[in-house]
Amino acid sequence: MRWLIIFFMLMLTGIVTLSSHAQTPEIEPEYGVVFFLPDTTEQAIDQLKDFQQQGFNSIKIPSWAWTVPSPGSTLAAKVSGVLDWCDAHQMKVWLLENIQYGSASQGGDLNRVLADPLYKRSVLEPWLELLKNRICFQGMLLGNEVGSGHFLSKLNPTNPQYMAAFQDYLLKTHGDLPTLNRRWKCSIQSMAVLPALTRDSPGFIDYQRFAHAHFATLYDAWLEQLIKPSLGSNLLYGSKASDSPYLQRACQSFTVCSWDDMMANHPPHIVRLMTDTVQQILGRPVFNSELHLYHDKVAFVPNRRLTRYRYLLSAIQGEWKTASYDNQSWTKEKIKVQHRAAVNTIAECKRLEPWLKRFNDRTKAPVAMLVTEGNMHWSSNPDVPNEGPAYGVTLAYPWLASLGHPWRYVLDQDLSSINVPQVLIISSPWLTAQTIQSLKQWPRQVRIIAIGSIPVCDEWFVPHPSADRQWLHERIQCVDSWDTLHTRLPAVEGLPEQATQVIMGRFQWWSRDRGSYRFKFPFAQLEVRHLQTRDSELVLMITHDRDVQLTVDLPWVRGARVVEHTGSNPGRLINPHAVSIGPNDVRLFEYKR
Known part of the structure; x- marks a missing residue:
C-alpha cells in the first residue's frame, strides 16, 4: 500500500513523467464483436463459427462482480470451452471486467483507492486462472464506460479519504493558501473549508487533474499488483474509459487506448485526437471496444453508408481495433441488413489495408x-x-x-x-x-x-x-x-472548390430527454488527403455529412491513369471528371503515371 501512496503523490506533483515517442508498433487489425456468452458452450461456438466466417476475428467478453467463473462452476466450464475453441481457431479474445471507478460495490470505492484498491480482487482471480497461457487472449479492459470527472459532488465530508486526497493535492500543487486563493479568486482560511466547485470555477482544472491521477491509481494498482504478475506484461491492458488523451495518458500501466462512442454518427475528430496524441506518441493502439452502429433495441440511428464510413474512416485515422455491439442484438430483419453491410465493409477494409495504413503516420505532418x-x-x-x-x-x-x-x-x-x-x-x-x-x-x-x-x-x-x-x-x-x-496558411494549390468549404452539416443523435434529433456540426464539405508513394499517388476523398451529394473533378491528375480501389468494382479505371460522391462516403483513388 505504501508504494501506491508514494506513486500517487509523485503523479500529482509531476515527478513521474511519461516517455514520449515510443515506437508505434505494427498494429494488427481486429474486427471484433462484443460477445455476451450464450446459455451453452455449444451455442457460443456456433456463434463464433458464424462470426469468423463473416470476417470477424476478435471477441470481447464482458464480466461483472456477479459473473465469476468459480472453479467447478458451469460458467467456468463454458468459458474454458470458448477459450479452447478460440485457441484452436485463431479467434482473439478480450475480457472486459467491470471494475467500476466510483462504484463501491464494483471495486471502485473512491475512499479506498489509496489504502485498499484491490478489495474486490476475488471477482477477477478465477478469470486470471482461466486466462493463463491462452494463445487467443489479447488483453483486458477494466471498467465499462468509466471516467474520472463525474464525482465532483462526492467532494464532501461523507467521503473523507477522497476529500483528504484532494486537499493534499491542492497543497502540493499550489504550495500555500495565498497562492490557491489568488488562483481560485477566493479567500479561504483553511484547506478543510473549500469553496464549492463547478465546471466554470477557476479551480475546476485542479479537480480534473486530481481526478485523473486518482482514477489512474486505482487501475494501475489492479494491473501492477494483480493482473500483470499473473498474465504477464506483454498483453494489452486498459480501461473502456473516456476519449480524453489526458485521462488515458495518466494511467501509466495502460498499454492500449480503449474507449467507446455513443452513436453510429460520431464526430470524426475524436479518433484522430487519440491516434495522434496517444497511439503515435506512446505506442498504445486505439481500440473502440464498444462500437455502436446498429442494434435491435437501442436507437443508434444506423444506415449502411454510415457503417461503412465509420469502419473506413477509423482505419484511415489509425484506429484498427473495434468491437461491435453486440452479438445478442442483431436479430431484427432491418438490423440484419445493417449487419450484412458491416460484413461487406470489413471485407473492404481488409482489402484496402495496405493503402489505408499509408495515411496513418502523421508524426511529421508540417x-x-x-x-x-x-x-x-x-x-x-x-x-x-x-x-x-x-x-x-x-x-x-x-x-x-x-x-x-x-x-x-x-x-x-x-x-x-x-x-x-x-x-x-x-x-x-x-x-x-x-x-x-x-x-x-x-x-x-x-x-x-x-x-x-x-x-x-x-x-x-x-x-x-x-x-x-x-x-x-x-x-x-x-x-x-x-x-x-x-x-496566413493558404490552401494547397489545386484543391477542389468543395474541399475548401466548411459547412454546418447535421449530425444524427439521440438522448433520453430528446429522443432522436439532429444538431449542427462543422465539416469540410469534402475532405481530401493526398499522398505520394514510390510508384504512384493516392488521393482519399471523404464526406462527413449525411445529406451531401457532390460532383467533383479529381485534382492533380495531370494525365495520369486513375484507378479506384474502393467500391464494388475495385481496380477499375475511371474518368476523373465529374465524379459523383454521396453522403458519408469514402473513396480511394490511385494515380498511375
Missing part, C-alpha cells in the same frame, strides 16, 4: 494543432453551438481539412519532445506556463498562429507574467477567426 485541457469541448446540444476557443480541437478538424495540408494534433505537454512542425495553430482559452517555456525553445522559423486572440492567461485564468505576455504577442501571429486562417 501543420500541428495544439491540444490543451481547456480546448477539447464539443457539443451535441442543438442549443449550444460549437464555437470559441474552448472548442478549438473540434473546429480544427474541418478548417485544417479545408486547407489540404497534412496536419496532426499535439498535446501541450509534448511540445518539448515531438517532431517540431512548420506551423502550429493555437485556439485555446489559456496556456500553461510550461507550454510557453517549451515554445520558447522552438526554432524561430516555426510559425505560430492564434485563432481569434492570443491566450495570455494560465489554466486558472491568471495573467502570465508581463515578460511572457510580451513574448507571446511578439512571437505569435493572429487571425480573426478560423475562416480567415487561409490568409
